[in-house]
Amino acid sequence: MWTTKTFLTKTKRGNVLKIVREHYLRDDLLCGSAACNVCPHKDDELVLDANPESICGLFDYNHYLVLDTNVVLHQIDVLEEDALKNVIILQTVLEEVKHQNTAIFQRLLEIIGNKKRNFYSFVNEHHKDTYVERKPGEKQNDRNDRAIRKAASWYASHLSIKNMAERFPQIVLLSDDENNRKLAQEEGIVACSVKDYIENVNGYAGLTDKLSxxxxxxxxxxxxxxxxxxxxxxxxxxxxxxxxxxxxxxxxxxxxxxxxxxxxxxxxxxxxxxxxxxxxxxxxxxxxxxxxxxxxxxxxxxxxxxxxxxxxxxxLEEESQLLNTKKTVxxxxxxxxxxxxxxxxxxxxxxxxxxxxxxxxxxxxxxxxxxxxxxxxxxxxxxxxxxxxxxxxxxxxxxxxxxxxxxxxxxxxxxxxxGDKNAENEVILLEHDVPHARFSEAVLACLPPDDWTIPEEEIKKRVDLRSICVCSVDPPGCTDIDDALHARRVGDRYEVGVHIADVTHFVRPHSALDREAAARATTVYLVDKRIDMVPDLLSSNLCSLRGGEERLAFSCVWEMDENANVLSTKFHKSVIKSRAAMTYEEAQIAIDTTSRNDEVATSLRTLNALAKKLKQRRLDNGALLLASPEIRFQVDSETHEPLEVQAKRILDTNSMVEEFMLLANVSVAERVAADYPQSALLRRHPAPPPANFHTFLKAARRQGFELDVSTNKSFSKSLNEAVIPERPFFNTLLRIMATRCMQQAVYFSSGSKTQEEYYHYGLACPIYTHFTSPIRRYADVVVHRLLAGALGADATHAALLDARAAQALCDNLNYRHRQAQLAGRASVALNTHILFKNREEIESAVVLAVKRNALQVLIPKYGLEGPLYLPSDKFLYNEEENIQICNDIILKTFDELTVRLTLDSTNLQHRKLVFQLVTPFIPGVSYEKEKADDDKMDVEIVEPKTNVKKRKEVSEPKKKKKSKK
Amino acid sequence: MPGPDLLSSQGLRLDGRRPNELRRIRCKLGVFTQPDGSAYLEQGNTKVLAAVYGPHQASKSKSSVEGVVVNCQYSMATFSTGERKNRPRGDRKSQEMSLHLRQALTAAIKTELYPRSQIDIYIEVLQADGGAYCASVNAATLALVDAGVPLRAYACACSASMAWRGAEPAPLLDVGHVEEAAGGVVLTVASLPSTGNIALLELSHRLHSDYFEIVLSRAMQGCRDIEIILDRAVREHLAEGWTKQDIVTI
The missing domain is CATH 2.40.50.690 (OB fold (Dihydrolipoamide Acetyltransferase, E2P))
Incomplete structure (x- = not known):
């Protein structure tokens, strides 16, 4: 069945070490060619066409290509084009590429995996006829070149066996190594350089541009x-x-x-x-x-x-002119x-x-x-x-x-x-390393059929909650609904349930779909585009808890008393049928309309009442209410051009959903941390170092507020007290600035930190994780699996217990989340620029920070932020006080100004918003306009618009506040 | 999790074997004349010598009326690994190995036939390239056969590990040193394949219970394959022995 041969290798690892490895040579490896009469191929093992048509002018006969390592390493962009087909990738090459550049190796595997490209990877190193032993004194590189040539000539002779017709494919070796080509020609192998080959390819324009x-x-x-x-x-x-x-x-x-x-x-x-x-x-x-x-x-x-x-x-230019070379002592x-x-x-x-x-x-x-x-x-x-x-x-x-x-x-x-929307989005995605290619065939093969319904036996395994009045509340236009709620009175207590889409039922561990989702780690929301973590069929259909449809869910059900104290917690997989998928607005209306007494409305009212108590308790514990200027665009439904921008509105129902999601996350975190002391995936938010608060506290002091930042509880309390009645926005502004002082919350594996370090500063809870959005976050998928494993509700798998793998996973999740956040911001910036193209506005603004040469200003109406540059000849910067002085005008943090907004498009790649000072008026600095506009400049804060326009509001990313924490 | 690196995309292992293939096994019985039975066994690059003395009268302290006392001694040659290292006899590792060997071999020997006696089995690993325990058990079985000690069945040992080919779990049979060092779980099984009994089972790390079944069944399959190889070797040796003796008598 197999032949064996052992061979010796010598390697140096510090001191000289002789390593002996077995190397088995086989006779059952296939050549993969349809023109072969010898190998016992099965149909699906035939990769290379019997009659590969030549596209190169240099060779007018059918041929297969054998590539040298240097070709793959340097010309991978050419290979990725659809032009070259019927290519043999030798194992020697594959291993050399893997060794030298893993990124290119992955891309090569991708090409080999693509059935249409007819790339066959031949295991020449283990084939009894193509294995070459390294000669004494021969360099590894030379041996590999020899192995490539040997395999090429073997292919040529192998295909000629029993092939009477003269049409059997020849072999052409592509190599950029002149020496290798020469030796090949001496051995009777047709060899050619990539450049010559590609330049003579007919019919694929632009291929030569990709030559490295x-x-x-x-x-x-x-x-x-x-x-x-x-x-x-x-x-x-x-x-x-x-x-x-x-x-x-x-x-x-x-x-x-x-x-x-x-x-x-x-x-x-x-x-x-x-x-x-x-x-x-x-x-x-x-x-x-x-x-x-x-x-x-x-x-x-x-x-x-x-x-x-x-x-x-x-x-090279004279650098002394360009660089500031003067030496200060x-x-x-x-x-x-x-x-x-x-x-x-x-x-x-x-x-x-x-x-x-x-x-x-x-x-x-x-x-x-x-x-x-x-x-x-x-x-x-x-x-x-x-x-x-x-x-x-x-x-x-x-x-x-x-x-x-x-x-x-x-x-x-x-x-x-x-300037094209799609191209600019693509740039954002590429520059932030967001994987956004279409899902591969292998991934799509993991999906259930489109018309999948819940099989009867699956329902039997789960708790049937279809009779319970469950509903979901989400932002308008949301298609990936991953959470739904219910509440009902049971005796003198309440039963409250949070039902999360059961994504792990479809995303099985180790499948291609799972690996893809793990690599993407999160769904990325751009203003007009969503890059899904899992394919659309799951994210907006089978997993999405749509109204009126039966869906699989993972439920967390509490028993609560009047004061929202949790008496008991249950987790189980379930089947639900959502009664209604509402928007925040609709849910708010249902609660406020006292005449409505249907099941949904009562359920919502109970939830709302309990949520308020939960929130109060959380705040009493020291949770911070932070704010960030989030804005939303109204996008034209046809052209996807942004039409209007406004700050986000927060309704009661937003916080209602948020409270229960927080509670579910905390409950789950406690459970998984107890069951997996080494490998549970949790989320922590470290307390910010006191130095972060320095400038913030100074600015607040000047406004007459002494904030206590020693603990989150005292900080929260002093933030609540810092109110100026005539400036309603002031408190929000403080909170926005407080957010800037915070550190990033991160995922971690429970084994890597001590119990005290689990603390979540922003939420003031000792332990926290993400459980509630498995459609758009991979962390939640992992937590679902952990919890299911702990409950015995699903098959467990070994990787769940691997602490090292868990930490590696966390690192990737943290990286991807940060990149996704940055990409989201870049997208907002892009849309802002499009919005302000050919348009100027005069708006009131607030100073967030004072810098050496600029003021950082925020426009509350739009939630926009940017630098307002001050000429240094007019302004004097006082570092001590952190203020800018111009004659008798002093600019400091929290000052209110009016500014003019325009777009500077002089640099096409780096367009930016330009802020110009309007009031206070400083001659030579401030923007002057015809007098007619004077009465427009009111320094009153414009409240966010409340009238919802009739235009379709597309793609408001479903980004709840909790995701920031 | 041992990476998918252990299996190439073509489904071959690092040394060119398929997941269900053993390493090359070569063995010889009766390599020494001094002991009552001896054998030499190669499993890939792992090479082991085994010698059996006895059964002979047991020393008083060890003697048991229940049956024969099996005494094993496992040692590794200084030159057996890439890095030369002085290996004292009776260190913790070889003591543990000795105990494990004894457990597997006692299960195979018809101990009740020889009360108050003792059998000494000496194992020397000449070259270690993973799976030294398995090779030792297999060699000791051959040496016992050579010594003419009555056995219930061949005692065969084989290891198996876990790897993935894509999403498919593909347990690896007869794990070599490179694969061991890659950090995966190694399940070692010593069994009497013809009776289906397991004499010893050892896991190097934690293995998830979902995969235990398939890994175990693969290792058991390996034991059965090894038994066939050992059986053939014994038969060949006996055939050879007869002809040799014939020559001597003539």
Missing amino acids: KNVIPESCSKDALYPAHLTPTQIHAGIRNGKLHQGTFHASRDNFLEGNVTVTGYEKSILLQGHIGINRAIDGDIVAIEIFPQEEWRQPSDIVLEDKAEDPGDF ANDDICPTGKVVGIIRRKWRQYCGILMPSKFPGATRHLFTPAEKRIPRVRIETRQSDILASQRILVALDSWPRNSRYPLGHFVRSLGPI
């Missing part, structure tokens, strides 16, 4: 602009003897010739300046640096420096300074940006400006510059040779026209 221009960076010593990097061995030796240091390079946002590296052993991060100092490092790279002697240390320049617009060609600002001497690991990704076409018509070399300011411009080659100039494009970096001022890259794909 890979130059070995250190080879071009002629006309070198940059000093050479050290070799890995030199770097290793340098780090070991302490001459060099390793760290991650962070480019400065404001000055393209500056960056810093955080190094262990130095308190301050190391400053790097100038082209030579940075020496081709790109933001995020792990670099080796040399630190200069102390007398050469400098201070970071405080000027803003942007790369010039035109392509200056390959020379004995200054606190002086940083340890150094220079990059080598790159340990590139952390390049693909970058979004726009093309700056060359001034010469017909030129193919152009510059590309990334949207991220920290990334240098990239030189790319394309023939489609006319089309691409008006588009947002995605570019991958290839290399940065010594003789090139800019890194070299290649065009990957176009995202759409600049």
Whole structure:
């Protein structure tokens, strides 16, 4: 059945160690070709076509392609195009790629997994005829090349066996390694370089643009602009003897010739300046640096420096002019300074940006400006510059040779026209690393059929709550309803139930769907788009607790007394049938309409009454009521253009739902933490360090309020007391600013922290988790599984108990949540910009903070925030008092102003809102307009509009306040 | 969770085996003349020598009227692993191994036939590449056969571990050192396959009960496969032995 052979390898691991590994060679591995007459293929194992049509002008016969490792590593963008088909990926190549670059490896697997592409991975290393042993003294690379050639020639001869017809496919080896090609040709294998092959491909325009221009960076010593990097061995030796240091390079946002590296052993991060100092490092790279002697240390320049617009060609500017080189003596600002001497690991990704076409018509070399300011411009080659100039494009970096001022890259794909809604959204998603590709076939295969109904046996296993009057309350337009509630009187007590969509019934552990959801971690809400965590069928149909439909749920049912004290808690899986899916508004009306006495209305009234008691108790315990300026857009139903923006309204019913969700989360957290002391997924909110409050307290003191921030309870109390009756917005403003002082709440695994550290500062509860939104958060999915395992309600699986895996999961969840939040904000900013295009407004604003050269102002009406720049020649900044003074006008925090809002579109990639001062009037600074507008400038706070427009309000992200906590 | 890395996308393990395949087993009976029975067994790169003395009269302190006392001694050669290390006899690890061996072998031997006697079994691991316990049990069984000690059945040991191919659980049979080191759970089973009895069961880490059944059944399958191999080796050895003796008598 199998043949065996053992082989020896020698590896060095500190001291020389001889490692002996078995290596089995098999005779039952298939070639995967439909043209083969030898291998006992089953139908589904045939991957390669019998008659692969040639698309390349160089080869007029049928052929399969065998790729060398360097082709996969450098030209993955070409491979991802649909052009090349019938490709054999050898295991040797697969392993080398995996070893060198996991990201590319994943992309390669994705291609192999795509049935339409006919990529076959052949296990040549374990095939008895294609295995090659490493010769004594032979380099690993040379052996692998030999293995690739051997497999190629084996394929050629294998396919010719018993193939009478002359039409059987030939083999073409693609390699960028000249030496390998030469040797292949000597052995009678047809070999070709990728460049030659792709340039002769017919019918796929634009394929050549994706060719990577890979130059070995250190080879071009002629006309070198940059000093050479050290070799890995030199770097290793340098780090070991302490001459060099390793760290991650962070480019400065404001000055393209500056960056810093955080190094262990130095308190301050190391400053790097100038082209030579940075020496081709790109933001995020792990670099080796040399630190200069102390007398050469400098201070970071405080000027803003942007790369010039035109392509200056390959020379470096005189840096002394660009950089602030003057050396200040004995200054606190002086940083340890150094220079990059080598790159340990590139952390390049693909970058979004726009093309700056060359001034010469017909030129193919152009510059590309990334949207991220920290990334240098990239030189790319394309023939489609006319089309691409008006588009947002995605570019991958290839290399940065010594003789090139800019890194070299290649065009990957176009995202759409600049300013187009979809293209801009795509940019936001890509720049925030939000996985947003369509769900793969494997994921969709995990879904139940569209017309799935609850099978009878499933109902038998669950508690049947279909007869109970359950209803859901959500924001308008919400399609992923993951929670529903009920309350009823039982004797002198109340029975209250929270029913959460049973997502884990469909998302089974270890399935492709589960892995995809875990990777996405959360649904991302943009203003006009939602990027689902689970496919639409689940999120807005089978899992969504829609009104009048039978749905599976995970229920948490309490018994409560009159005062909302929990007497007992039950968890169970259930079947429910929601009576009504209401909006907050509708629920509020149902409660307020005293004439309504139906089941739903009574249930809601009970819930509302209990929620108020719960809330009071929570606040008494020291929970903070924080505020953040959340805004909502009214979006045109046709064009998806934002029409109007206003601050969010909070109704009683919002807080009603929130209270019960909090209670459910706390109940579940207690249960899972007790059952899984090592691996429960919980959420904590650390208390903010006192230093965070410093400026906030100072500002409040000037308004006459002494806030006590020692505990959350005292803080909450003093916030409640800080009210100015004639300024109703003042308290909200305080709370908004208090929110800024807080730390982020994070997920963690119960084993990684001590019991005291579980505390949730904002909610003032000793333990907390997320249970109530499994459709849009993966954390809740995990908690559902944990709870189901604890109850024996569902099959458990081993990963639930793995503390290490749980922590890794938490790290990913935290990262994705942060990115999702940032993406959401970026989307709001984008829509604000679209809204203020060709429009100006004069609005009242409040000063949130005073900076050296600007005021941070908030416009309560829109919840917009931004800097109002003050010219330094007119204003005097008082650091002590934190105020800006201009003659007799003093601007300080909490001041009310009127400002004018316009959009500055001079920089297409970084459009921003411009705030200009209107009142108090300062000549030469304030914006002046014709006198007619004077009476408009009232300093009264405009309350958020309450009239709901008839326009359809699409896509209000269902983001409850609790998700912020 | 042991990563999906243990199985490639083509369903092959790191060394090229499929999940349900044993390593190559080669064995020989009667490798020494001094002991009453001896055997040498290779399971992949794990190589083990076993020698059996007895049954002989037990020392007074150990003697039992119930049946024969099985005395095992397990030791590893200094050169058995990649890093050379002096391994004192009777350290905790080898003591534990000795006890486990004794448990499995006592189950196989018809102990009641020899009251007040003792059988000494010496195991020396020459090269360790994972699954040393399994190889030791299998080698000791052969040595006992060679010594002519009556057995209830062959005692065979085999290990199994857990891996996933995509979402499908695929338990791995006969775990090698590389796979052990990857951090997965290893279930070791010593059983008498022809009777279906389990003599010893050991788990290296916690394994979720959902997977226990499939891992155990895979390990049991391995024991049955090993029994066939051992049986064939015994038969070949006996056939060989007869012809040799014939030559001597002629």
